[in-house]
Amino acid sequence: MSAATTPSTPGADGIFVAPLVVEYPYKRTVGTLLSRFFLSLQEGRLEGTRGSDGRVFFPPAEFDPVTGRALDEWVTLPETGTVTTWAWQSVPQPNQPLEHPFAWALITIDGTEVPMLHAVDAGDIGRIRTGSRVKVRWAAERSGGVRDIACFDLLEEAS
Amino acid sequence: MSEADGIMRLRQPISVTYNWSAGPNATSHLNGLLAGTLIGKRCPSCSLVYFPPRNGVCPKCARVLGDDVVVGPRGTITTFCVVNVPFLGQKIKLPYVAAQILLDGADISMQHLIQECEAGDVRIGMRVEPVWKDRSEWGPSLENIAHFRPTGEPDRDMGVEAGAS
Amino acid sequence: MARRDVAIVATAQRPNQVGSTLTSVELILPVINEVIEKLGIERQKIGFWCHGSCDYMSGQPFSFVAAVDAIGAWPPIIESHVEGDGALALYEAWVKIQTGECDVALVFSNGKTTSGPIDRILNLQADPYMVTPLWPGFDSLSALQARACLDSNVLTEADMAEVAARSYRDALNNPIAYAKENVTAEQLLARPYVTAPLRAHDCGVPVDGANAVVLAAGDAARGLAERPAWIRGIDHRIDTQRLGARSMTESFSTAVAAHKAGVGDDRIDVAELHAPYTHQEILLRRAMNLGEGTHINPSGGALVSNPAMAAGLARFAEAAESVFSGSADRVLAHCTSGPMLQQNLVCVMEGE
Numbered sequence: 001m002s003a004a005t006t007p008s009t010p011g012a013d014g015i016f017v018a019p020l021v022v023e024y025p026y027k028r029t030v031g032t033l034l035s036r037f038f039l040s041l042q043e044g045r046l047e048g049t050r051g052s053d054g055r056v057f058f059p060p061a062e063f064d065p066v067t068g069r070a071l072d073e074w075v076t077l078p079e080t081g082t083v084t085t086w087a088w089q090s091v092p093q094p095n096q097p098l099e100h101p102f103a104w105a106l107i108t109i110d111g112t113e114v115p116m117l118h119a120v121d122a123g124d125i126g127r128i129r130t131g132s133r134v135k136v137r138w139a140a141e142r143s144g145g146v147r148d149i150a151c152f153d154l155l156e157e158a159s
Numbered sequence: 160m161s162e163a164d165g166i167m168r169l170r171q172p173i174s175v176t177y178n179w180s181a182g183p184n185a186t187s188h189l190n191g192l193l194a195g196t197l198i199g200k201r202c203p204s205c206s207l208v209y210f211p212p213r214n215g216v217c218p219k220c221a222r223v224l225g226d227d228v229v230v231g232p233r234g235t236i237t238t239f240c241v242v243n244v245p246f247l248g249q250k251i252k253l254p255y256v257a258a259q260i261l262l263d264g265a266d267i268s269m270q271h272l273i274q275e276c277e278a279g280d281v282r283i284g285m286r287v288e289p290v291w292k293d294r295s296e297w298g299p300s301l302e303n304i305a306h307f308r309p310t311g312e313p314d315r316d317m318g319v320e321a322g323a324s
Numbered sequence: 325m326a327r328r329d330v331a332i333v334a335t336a337q338r339p340n341q342v343g344s345t346l347t348s349v350e351l352i353l354p355v356i357n358e359v360i361e362k363l364g365i366e367r368q369k370i371g372f373w374c375h376g377s378c379d380y381m382s383g384q385p386f387s388f389v390a391a392v393d394a395i396g397a398w399p400p401i402i403e404s405h406v407e408g409d410g411a412l413a414l415y416e417a418w419v420k421i422q423t424g425e426c427d428v429a430l431v432f433s434n435g436k437t438t439s440g441p442i443d444r445i446l447n448l449q450a451d452p453y454m455v456t457p458l459w460p461g462f463d464s465l466s467a468l469q470a471r472a473c474l475d476s477n478v479l480t481e482a483d484m485a486e487v488a489a490r491s492y493r494d495a496l497n498n499p500i501a502y503a504k505e506n507v508t509a510e511q512l513l514a515r516p517y518v519t520a521p522l523r524a525h526d527c528g529v530p531v532d533g534a535n536a537v538v539l540a541a542g543d544a545a546r547g548l549a550e551r552p553a554w555i556r557g558i559d560h561r562i563d564t565q566r567l568g569a570r571s572m573t574e575s576f577s578t579a580v581a582a583h584k585a586g587v588g589d590d591r592i593d594v595a596e597l598h599a600p601y602t603h604q605e606i607l608l609r610r611a612m613n614l615g616e617g618t619h620i621n622p623s624g625g626a627l628v629s630n631p632a633m634a635a636g637l638a639r640f641a642e643a644a645e646s647v648f649s650g651s652a653d654r655v656l657a658h659c660t661s662g663p664m665l666q667q668n669l670v671c672v673m674e675g676e
Contacts, residue, residue, distance in 0.1 A: 010186065010189075010190070010299075013183075014183075014186050014190075015180060015181065015182065015183050015186055016180070016181040016185065016186065016189050016299055017178055017179065017180045017181070018178075018179050018181075019176060019177070019178060019179070020176070020177040020178070020179035021174060021175070021176050021177075022174070022175050022177065023172065023173065023174045023175075024172070024173045024174075025170075025172050026170075026171040026172065026173060027168045027169070027170050027171070028168065028169045028171055029166055029167075029168055030166065030167045030168075030169055031166065032165070032166065034167065035165060035166050035167040038167045038169065039167065143170075144167050144169070145169055
């Protein structure tokens with residue numbers, strides 16, 4: 001951790017206030033199962049794990065929610081999914097997936113049951129709805145992580 | 160990022176910017192540092208003088224500290240250690256001495272650096288005085304004092320008081 | 325083991341404000357001293373101190389250690405800290421009293437939300453691999469939950485605005501509330517979205533606040549308060565951390581906690597619900613089956629002043645005060661933690 005303050009001068013009320021920047025350069029060790037998962041993202045593949053009841057988890061569950069046993073059956077998934085709920089980020093904040101207005105969405109990847117959080121580059125709030133079909137847009141440079149998925153794009157709706 | 164053991168390490172730098180307030184009870188202390196004066200505060204209940212005035216409260220009595228008290232600039236070493244271990248972000252040449260210094264007129268010691276003498280000569284009871292940086296480098300900070308150095312006065316007998324404060 | 329009867333006997337809250345220049349210790353000290361003065365007891369009578377706060381909000385690891393300066397911890401005291409809302413610290417203090425190790429406990433919490441980017445800071449408690457790197461923030465996560473509720477006809481935007489209008493109007497009678505306005509739901513619906521489907525009024529206002537509550541057991545409680553608020557049931561439950569695996573339209577953890585706390589055993593006069601978003605109040609009311617006879621958040625609730633990490637304990641203080649004053653006999657206090665109602669603590673209190 002590092003912390004830095006800049007010397008300040010007192011405000012109108014005489015009280016000293018200064019910017020304080022706190023930084024934690026974390027490097028997380030993710031374990032064997034998630035290592036494979038993040039490597040697959042780096043290679044441009046969606047991979048999930050199958051639970052004892054047949055459900056497929058994406059992102060993969062490390063342990064079976066029913067039996068608690070370590071999961072090791074991998075399933076390669078398509079790059080498409082369905083929006084189950086969404087919200088509109090009209091003013092993007094620092095470090096978020098897109099720098100222009102976009103939708104947050106819970107997205108159920110085809111072949112799975114539990115949705116994941118990501119961003120959808122819908123362009124306009126009027127273009128997205130619950131049920132919209134979306135497809136992965138891969139990041140140009142990938143390093144193993146959820147940001148290897150840059151965002152999701154809307155698929156053209158069949159009328 | 161994958162390493163030789165096949166386990167991924169995710170780099171996840173986190174940075175948060177705050178607007179840090181020193182609080183109203185620190186104002187006179189910080190203004191004092193800007194003027195080259197060491198100002199502590201006295202607890203209205205137990206009369207102890209705190210330098211620096213911590214969070215503006217007496218942690219023994221849970222009272223907001225009261226009157227400003229000019230302390231020091233000279234003081235006495237109550238305890239010290241010789242630092243020989245390098246660590247990230249270290250700015251001072253090894254070995255150096257970090258000491259608790261009880262400024263004259265204060266009841267609670269503060270930590271600072273001892274320089275201008277051999278580490279082996281530093282002792283409990285040694286009298287020291289601040290060496291200020293050039294005024295152009297001053298801010299509202301104890302870093303205005305580059306370090307403390309021995310005054311050459313006779314040692315003070317700290318007795319059982321040493322380390323008690 | 326038979327449960328000890330434990331009650332809230334006194335509370336103190338500082339007025340909620342924005343942009344406070346006080347340090348955390350300076351925020352806390354007055355409420356601790358106020359609640360002790362109200363009781364007129366010696367500090368040494370307090371057998372246990374428990375603090376709720378979040379270091380990330382202070383920007384200082386182990387900031388809670390500095391907070392001990394506000395206690396007057398001499399001679400040494402028995403103290404604990406919860407990295408979370410003060411209501412969770414109250415739960416720990418209640419357990420401590422149950423062990424028989426003390427009879428009187430003081431619980432306090434502080435939340436200084438306006439000295440840093442609070443939405444970004446709270447995001448740090450999300451899944452560090454799949455969620456935090458996207459930096460969604462609580463407003464956008466809550467907006468996903470609200471949309472799911474709207475899409476499944478659990479509630480409407482008008483229902484949400486009605487919650488806000490009632491809260492803003494009730495806050496007019498609460499001297500420590502921050503946001504207050506004589507406004508109608510219709511007027512609020514005419515205002516723009518912030519993070520659609522949420523408008524500004526749907527999101528609790530981040531403020532700086534601090535509060536303290538004293539718990540006491542049996543005869544100690546009877547000696548300290550004219551009408552103690554006796555804790556009849558208290559329970560804390562958590563839903564899965566995995567955002568997509570949780571129901572967006574029901575709060576199961578609240579329903580279980582409410583059942584365990586005995587909410588449904590009798591009528592509830594006043595319910596202070598920690599709902600930082602309008603739709604969450606509706607989900608909580610549904611999960612606990614709170615009907616027309618229950619006055620929800622007469623204080624204005626966390627919508628009008630949301631000092632994160634102190635807003636839950638504030639609900640306990642408000643609910644207990646309504647018992648002290650005699651305006652209510654059976655009350656409910658609730659605290660939530662985490663995004664989208666992840667954790668829920670429910671407590672039922674009664675006057676005698």
